[in-house]
Amino acid sequence: MTEKAIYNEKELSTIVITYDGVEYPLDITEFTARETGILKRVGHIAGPGALQEALNAMDMEAIVAMTVIAIQRTGAIVDPTSLLDEKMGDGKIHIQLPKSESEQEANPT
Numbered sequence: 001m002t003e004k005a006i007y008n009e010k011e012l013s014t015i016v017i018t019y020d021g022v023e024y025p026l027d028i029t030e031f032t033a034r035e036t037g038i039l040k041r042v043g044h045i046a047g048p049g050a051l052q053e054a055l056n057a058m059d060m061e062a063i064v065a066m067t068v069i070a071i072q073r074t075g076a077i078v079d080p081t082s083l084l085d086e087k088m089g090d091g092k093i094h095i096q097l098p099k100s101e102s103e104q105e106a107n108p109t
Contacts, residue, residue, distance in 0.1 A: 015055070016096040017063070017070045019083075024070035035069045042068060042080045055097065060088055063095050 017024045028051065031039065039045040043065030045054055054062035064083045071078045086092045 014098070015066070017067050018094040018096070019067050019071060020092050024067070024074065026066055026070040026073070028066070031069070035072075038068055038072075038080065039065050041065075042084075058088075058095070063088060063093060066095075067093055 013029045014025055014027050017026055039051070039062070043054060043059070043062035045051050045062055045065065051062070053059075061084070064080060064086070067083055068078050068080045083093065088094070
């Protein structure tokens with residue numbers, strides 16, 4: 001069984017979300033008030049600690065919320081409800097997290 005990577009706030013600052021084949025790098029260290037609202041309404045994330053927990057759990061609603069934010073940061077408009085039925089991983093939405101410190105120590109490259 002593969003051990004799940006656990007991230008802390010210092011390790012995780014930028015993630016890459018791929019939606020429909022397009023990569024969207026997302027800096028998750030700062031959010032606007034509007035983006036925080038999206039995280040709360042769509043991803044049910046109340047703050048930074050909850051965001052870390054959601055990423056560690058690969059929570060789909062949180063990933064949808066971050067996908068919406070990443071796409072909106074490019075200037076495009078996206079309806080969050082349209083993404084809630086998408087599949088993660090092999091579907092249209094894929095999230096790429098950096099290697100955690102424990103993964104880097106176990107598999108240095």
